[in-house]
Amino acid sequence: MTDLYRKQRAMRQLRRAAMQRGVVAVLDVGSSKIACLILRFDGPSRSREDDGVGPMAGQASFRVIGAATTRSRGVRFGEIHAMQETERAVRTALQAAQKMAQMRVDHVIACFSGAGPRSYGLAGEIEVEDATVAEADISRVLAACAMPEFGEGREVLHAQPVNFALDARSGLSDPRGQIGRKLACDMHLLTVEETAISHLVHCIRRCDLELAGIASSAYASGLASLVEDEQELGAACIDMGGGATGLSIFIKKHMIYADSVRMGGDHVTSDIAKGLQVPMATAERIKTLFGGVVATGADDREMIEIGGDSGDWERDRRTVSRAELIGIMRPRVEEILEDVRARLDAADFDHLPSQSIVLTGGASQIPGLDGLAARILGSQVRLGRPLRVQGLPQAATGPGFSSIVGLSLFTAHPQDEWWDFEAPPTGYPARSLRRAMRWFRENW
Amino acid sequence: MRSLTPRPGSAEPPRQSAPAAAPEAARPQAAPPWRLPPGAELWRPSGPAMRSPALRSDEAPAPVWRSSRPLRRRQGAGLAPAPEAPAPGAASSPEAAAPHGLEAAVPPGPQRRVGAGQPRADRSAEWGGLRAPGEAELATGLRAPARPAAPLAAPLAERVPGAPAEAEAEAPMVVAEPPAPGLRLRLRRLRRAPSRPRDPAPSRMAYRLHRLWLTPLVRGVVRVGGPVALVVLAVAGLLSDADRRAALAGVWTELRSGIEERPEFQVSGVDILGASAPVRAALAALAPQEFPVSSFRLDLDGLRAEVEALDAVARAELRVRADAVLELRIEERVPVAIWRTDDGLKLIDAEGRRVARLLAREARADLPLLAGLGADAEVAEARALAAAAAPLGDEVVGFVRMGERRWDVVLSGDRRILLPGQGALSALERVLALDQAQDLLARDVAVVDMRLPGRPTVRLSGAAVEELRRVRATAPAGRSGGPTR
Numbered sequence: 001m002t003d004l005y006r007k008q009r010a011m012r013q014l015r016r017a018a019m020q021r022g023v024v025a026v027l028d029v030g031s032s033k034i035a036c037l038i039l040r041f042d043g044p045s046r047s048r049e050d051d052g053v054g055p056m057a058g059q060a061s062f063r064v065i066g067a068a069t070t071r072s073r074g075v076r077f078g079e080i081h082a083m084q085e086t087e088r089a090v091r092t093a094l095q096a097a098q099k100m101a102q103m104r105v106d107h108v109i110a111c112f113s114g115a116g117p118r119s120y121g122l123a124g125e126i127e128v129e130d131a132t133v134a135e136a137d138i139s140r141v142l143a144a145c146a147m148p149e150f151g152e153g154r155e156v157l158h159a160q161p162v163n164f165a166l167d168a169r170s171g172l173s174d175p176r177g178q179i180g181r182k183l184a185c186d187m188h189l190l191t192v193e194e195t196a197i198s199h200l201v202h203c204i205r206r207c208d209l210e211l212a213g214i215a216s217s218a219y220a221s222g223l224a225s226l227v228e229d230e231q232e233l234g235a236a237c238i239d240m241g242g243g244a245t246g247l248s249i250f251i252k253k254h255m256i257y258a259d260s261v262r263m264g265g266d267h268v269t270s271d272i273a274k275g276l277q278v279p280m281a282t283a284e285r286i287k288t289l290f291g292g293v294v295a296t297g298a299d300d301r302e303m304i305e306i307g308g309d310s311g312d313w314e315r316d317r318r319t320v321s322r323a324e325l326i327g328i329m330r331p332r333v334e335e336i337l338e339d340v341r342a343r344l345d346a347a348d349f350d351h352l353p354s355q356s357i358v359l360t361g362g363a364s365q366i367p368g369l370d371g372l373a374a375r376i377l378g379s380q381v382r383l384g385r386p387l388r389v390q391g392l393p394q395a396a397t398g399p400g401f402s403s404i405v406g407l408s409l410f411t412a413h414p415q416d417e418w419w420d421f422e423a424p425p426t427g428y429p430a431r432s433l434r435r436a437m438r439w440f441r442e443n444w
Numbered sequence: 445m446r447s448l449t450p451r452p453g454s455a456e457p458p459r460q461s462a463p464a465a466a467p468e469a470a471r472p473q474a475a476p477p478w479r480l481p482p483g484a485e486l487w488r489p490s491g492p493a494m495r496s497p498a499l500r501s502d503e504a505p506a507p508v509w510r511s512s513r514p515l516r517r518r519q520g521a522g523l524a525p526a527p528e529a530p531a532p533g534a535a536s537s538p539e540a541a542a543p544h545g546l547e548a549a550v551p552p553g554p555q556r557r558v559g560a561g562q563p564r565a566d567r568s569a570e571w572g573g574l575r576a577p578g579e580a581e582l583a584t585g586l587r588a589p590a591r592p593a594a595p596l597a598a599p600l601a602e603r604v605p606g607a608p609a610e611a612e613a614e615a616p617m618v619v620a621e622p623p624a625p626g627l628r629l630r631l632r633r634l635r636r637a638p639s640r641p642r643d644p645a646p647s648r649m650a651y652r653l654h655r656l657w658l659t660p661l662v663r664g665v666v667r668v669g670g671p672v673a674l675v676v677l678a679v680a681g682l683l684s685d686a687d688r689r690a691a692l693a694g695v696w697t698e699l700r701s702g703i704e705e706r707p708e709f710q711v712s713g714v715d716i717l718g719a720s721a722p723v724r725a726a727l728a729a730l731a732p733q734e735f736p737v738s739s740f741r742l743d744l745d746g747l748r749a750e751v752e753a754l755d756a757v758a759r760a761e762l763r764v765r766a767d768a769v770l771e772l773r774i775e776e777r778v779p780v781a782i783w784r785t786d787d788g789l790k791l792i793d794a795e796g797r798r799v800a801r802l803l804a805r806e807a808r809a810d811l812p813l814l815a816g817l818g819a820d821a822e823v824a825e826a827r828a829l830a831a832a833a834a835p836l837g838d839e840v841v842g843f844v845r846m847g848e849r850r851w852d853v854v855l856s857g858d859r860r861i862l863l864p865g866q867g868a869l870s871a872l873e874r875v876l877a878l879d880q881a882q883d884l885l886a887r888d889v890a891v892v893d894m895r896l897p898g899r900p901t902v903r904l905s906g907a908a909v910e911e912l913r914r915v916r917a918t919a920p921a922g923r924s925g926g927p928t929r
Contacts, residue, residue, distance in 0.1 A: 070644070088645035095646050095654055104658035208652065 008156075008419040014212035015414070018107035025066075025097065025105040025209070026411055027090065028217060028404040029112045029200060031075045031243025032266060032362060034086075035396070035404045036093040038066030038101040039411060062412050064391035066101025068093045077262045078114025078217070078244035080199040087203045094207055108204055109213035111220045111407045113244040115196030117157065119257045119347070120148045125184040129438075133166065133175045133183055139421035141185045150191045157197075157216055158190040159418035162254040171252075187418065188256050190216060215410050217403040218246030218258045224406030225360040225384030225399070226250055234352035237384065238340055238377075239403055240363035242266045245336055246403075249347055254415070257347040261339040265363030268332045275328040276320055278306050287366075290322055293330045294368035299323040333366065337376040344377070358384035362400030703740075710736040712768045719774040722800075723756045727772060730754075739764050755798045781823055781830075782808060784815045784842070794827070796820035816845030825868065829853065832872050839885070850895070855885065861892045871897060 018024040019041055028035045039062040070092040074085030098104060124145035128137050142161060150156075164172040166180035175183060197214065204211050222237035234251040241264045249257040268291075273283035290304050299322040306318050349355060357377050359369060364383055374381045385397065386405035396404070646654065656662050683689055703709075714731045716724050730750055732742065744762045751760040751772065761773040779791035779799045789802040791811070797820075802808060812830035819826065826843050829851060833840045836855065844852040851868050853861040863871050871894040878884040878900075884892065888908035893901040904912065 088643065091648070091651050092645040095651055098655065098658055102658065104655050206648075208655065 005419050005423060008417070011211060011213050012414075012419065014107055014210055015109065015411070018212050021106070023065075023101075023103055023105050023107075024212060024411055025094065025108040026404055026407045027093070027108050027110040027204075028220075028401075028407060029075060029078075029080070029086070029090065029110060029203075030072055030217070030241050030403070031078050031113070031264065032072055032241065033069050033400070034072045034075075034089045034093045035069045035401060036067070036090075036097040037064050037392075037396070037404055037408055038097050038103065038105055039063065039408050040065045040101075040103075041412070062390070062408065064389060064393070064408070065103065066097035066099075067393050067396050068096030068100060069396070070096070072242070076243055078112050078241065078246075078260065079193075079196045080112075080203065083199060083203060086199075087206045090203050091207050094209070106210060107212040108207075108209045109215070109407060109411050110200055110204060110211060111215045111217040111403055112196065112200060113217040113239065113241050113246045113260055113403070114262065115192040117190055117192050117216055117218070117246075117258050117260055118150065118154075119259065120150065120189040120191070121162075121256070122146060122148065122187040122189055123184065124187070125182060128166075128181055128183050131179050133178050133180065135176060135421065137183055138164075138176065138185075139423060141183045142187065142418050142421060143423065145185065145187050148189070150189075153194050154191045155194040155197050156189060157192050157214065158188065158219065158255070158258075160188050160254060160415050161418065162186045162188045162256055163252070173252075188254065190219075190255075190258050192216070213411065213414070215407060216246070216248070216258055217241070217407075218248040218260060219255050220406030220410055221246065221360050221386075221403040222248040222250055222255060222358075222406065223409045224386040225358050225402040228253075230354070230356055230358065233354040233356075235354065235356040235358060236344060236349055237358045237360060238364075238373075240264055240336070240359065240361035241400075241403075242362060245340060245361070245363070247340055247343055249344075249349060249352070251352060257349075259343045259347070261336060261343065263332075263336045263339065264361075267336075268329050268363065268366075271328050271332050272325065276306050276318075276325075282306060286325065287329065290325055291329055292322065292326050292367045293333050293372045295323045295326040295330075299326060329366070330372070333369065333372060334376065337373055341376055354380075356380040356382070358382055360384040360386070360399045360402040362398070364399050704738040709739045710768060711739050711742060711764055711770050712736045714770045714772060715765075716772045716774065718776070719772075720756075720776060723754070723774065723776060726754060726756070727751060727774065731770070731772065736768075742770065756800060758793075779808070779811060780827060782811050782813045783819055784813060792820050792823060794823055796823045812840075813842035814845065815842055816848075818848035819843070819845040821848075822851075826851065828869050829863070829872055832869055832876070835876060836879075836885070859885070859890055859892075862895050864895050864897055867897060874900070 015024070022041045023038065024041070025036055025038050041062045070089055072086075073089040074080060074082030075089075080086045094105075094108075122145035124141050124143075126137065126141045126144050138161075141164075142159075163170065163186040164175045165184040165186075166172060166175050166178055167182050169180075170184075172178070200214070201211055218237065218239055221239040222231070225239075226235050226237050231250045231253045234249070236247055236249045239246040239248075243262070243264045243266050245261040245264050247259055247261070248255050265287075269280060269283045269287055272278070272287055273280045276283065276286070278286070286304060286306060290302075292299070302322040303319040304322055304325060306320055344350075355378055357373070357380060359373055359381060360383070370381050370383050383399065384402065385399050386402035387409065388397065389405055389408060392401075392405065657666075683692075711732075712735050714728075714735075716727050716731070719727055730747070732747075742764070744764075748760050748762050751757055751762075751774070756776055757774055758777045759775040761771075763771050765771050777793040777797060777799045780794050781792050782802055782805065783790045783792050789805060791799040791802050791808065792814075793799050805813060812826060814820075814823070814826050822845065826845075829843055830840070833853060839855045841854040841856055844854055846852050846862075850865040851863045853863065853872065855861065861872065861875050875884065875892055875894060879886075884902070888905045888911075889902045890905045891903040893903065
């Protein structure tokens with residue numbers, strides 16, 4: 001645990017160094033594409049008040065100066081499977097982005113969707129030392145949270161204090177300076193498999209870069225695609241990627257649950273490839289151009305040419321109706337959504353005051369998905385696209401880019417995590433020294 | 445060459461679809477290793493009659509093919525190993541010739557080997573080193589699997605009866621072939637051959653180099669620092685030799701004088717305008733003496749300063765006219781007064797500047813005579829006084845500046861009118877008015893003192909004082925004399 005604390009603190013240090021240098025890269029290692037943005041931080045926003053641009057959520061403080069996307073290689077289910085291949089793909093994306101930015105970056109903040117994220121809610125409680133809550137009390141109460149047994153080989157990705165309670169008052173976001181005796185806190189802990197992180201770290205090391213932060217892509221896409229009210233009142237963001245579908249639940253602007261379903265758009269594609277006996281590339285193309293999940297009468301008449309590309313150009317010219325295609329796609333999409341529903345139920349999403357659901361991610365662009373999702377997940381479903389940030393190229397504004405845009409928001413304004421606070425001194429000499437200092441302060 | 449000798453498993457279709465004999469030859473063997481494109485059907489002989497060489501020869505569009513260059517090169521390439529392998533069948537195995545359709549039209553036979561193979565070997569020797577003795581083996585080694593050619597050749601040779609005439613007909617075409625391409629060319633083609641999809645990812649080295657290139661310091665050094673240092677070093681290296689420096693300087697001066705000496709820039713004379721004779725003489729001494737002179741060598745500003753340094757010159761204009769004459773237009777100073785100092789007499793202009801020396805006062809009797817320290821600073825006032833004193837005529841000798849603050853008017857007979865510092869002109873006019881009214885100056889007065897404006901005073905000469913005293917002594921008391929008033 002202290003090891004993790006130290007590692008995460010080191011990453012925060014690197015992030016601060018990157019901020020000082022003003023350039024940082026964000027990297028989304030997905031199963032179908034690897035996207036990279038290069039952000040430039042110019043300090044305070046240059047837009048004046050009469051521009052009508054307020055400080056916003058921090059997205060005005062940076063500018064995207066380089067963007068690149070490449071087809072992902074060696075990533076399955078959002079986890080790195082073939083290290084060398086992934087390294088090459090990451091290198092491709094990084095080089096293209098650096099070339100566009102005409103600038104060299106040394107720090108990268110990455111996110112990935114897979115690696116079996118698991119959420120834990122922790123609670124801790126302490127007596128406040130002085131009458132007023134100080135920063136040291138916060139770190140003590142965070143350290144007082146009982147660590148669950150999340151098992152060997154798992155690593156903590158996020159540990160965010162979600163709620164503070166002082167005596168009888170709950171729902172405090174920042175109790176510092178307030179007067180009370182008993183300080184309690186709720187913390188959301190997200191763990192993932194350790195190997196996934198170390199693989200990613202290795203890939204990024206091989207690209208001569210330093211990892212200045214790491215995030216769950218479900219969390220990142222929630223940051224980008226949920227509007228502020230949804231984050232405040234409670235909403236779930238479902239990021240339908242290529243190999244994995246991540247979901248994150250937000251309330252009071254904090255993520256309280258995240259999970260991922262190991263299915264995504266690539267599975268739909270492979271279903272089409274198997275069902276129509278076409279290559280994967282053709283299946284992907286057919287899915288993108290003609291795909292859907294709700295069949296109508298007109299779809300029976302709309303015939304799609306699926307060039308078999310089997311070499312027999314004269315004879316292998318099959319066609320299918322769009323209804324058949326939808327018939328292949330729909331069960332898989334339903335399966336994904338039902339899995340998501342199961343996860344949401346497990347997280348007691350029903351008990352949230354507001355239950356809006358936002359679908360984002362590349363696979364959420366299937367026409368008619370919102371109708372199908374409304375039937376399975378609940379009525380308040382909308383399709384989400386990422387927030388607009390300065391300098392983002394038009395090609396990267398689609399829903400497939402919400403996790404990387406969210407990651408850049410995360411870079412600009414990271415939420416307080418457990419390791420942002422000083423660890424409370426545990427050793428005996430430090431504690432007695434502090435007690436002596438306190439005695440002096442009180443009596444002199 | 446890979447394309448010409450089909451390997452088993454090679455997916456590439458043959459270039460030409462004409463291999464008439466080839467399928468026939470291949471049939472006894474296993475299936476041909478390449479697949480014919482659909483168009484090949486058109487050329488495949490349908491019956492045994494079509495296999496006759498006579499039919500084939502007029503069927504083949506020979507003239508057209510002969511004229512096409514790339515095709516001919518391919519033929520040469522395809523036949524390359526043939527001459528060194530005179531073993532029957534091995535050289536002209538139909539399979540080796542099959543993919544480039546032309547040879548396929550020529551059924552190989554013993555006659556052809558004798559008639560055509562021999563000259564070709566000679567010619568390739570002419571073409572310079574391409575056919576080294578061991579190269580046939582090397583080349584065949586490169587085209588991957590060696591085929592069992594001999595068993596193939598035999599049935600084919602039996603099958604072709606009318607070979608000799610055919611061989612004769614084809615001979616010129618074979619002779620016209622250029623030689624086979626060299627080993628290196630073939631190697632290059634081989635290397636290019638495997639068409640794996642290119643990996644879009646940069647290699648690790650390329651990636652690192654790119655990052656290095658994006659480093660500002662490296663970029664600056666390579667793009668600016670390096671070239672600048674290189675140029676500076678090169679120039680310094682060139683100039684370190686004294687002889688080369690001298691040569692460069694010589695070239696430079698030659699170039700410069702070559703332009704300066706052009707007739708367009710030559711000035712042929714000087715023209716002095718607006719100067720009196722003595723000034724003209726002085727200017728002629730100042731102006732450049734040798735003509736023609738290049739206008740680049742004329743320092744007009746310096747000359748102008750020199751000319752204007754002359755006392756007699758108020759302003760000078762210098763220019764080189766279009767007719768290549770240096771024009772010196774002079775405005776002379778006009779003397780308005782004579783100033784007497786310890787050095788002698790000087791003519792000064794309205795601003796008090798010296799114009800010239802004057803040897804005798806009488807030479808310029810029309811000008812007023814000034815004297816005293818600081819008289820030159822108040823020439824204007826002196827002129828006004830002189831103008832006002834004009835009614836006195838010859839009586840006025842001159843004007844003396846006293847203590848650099850006021851004027852004395854010196855009259856003949858050592859009489860003086862002392863004027864105040866302020867309002868000198870009005871004081872003088874008052875004296876003149878007194879003179880007019882009471883003949884003041886005609887009396888025996890030594891000094892008229894107007895320094896205190898409210899109290900004009902006259903000093904009588906010694907004789908007059910005596911006379912006055914005598915008159916007062918005799919005159920009845922109570923009447924005072926006028927002059928004291």
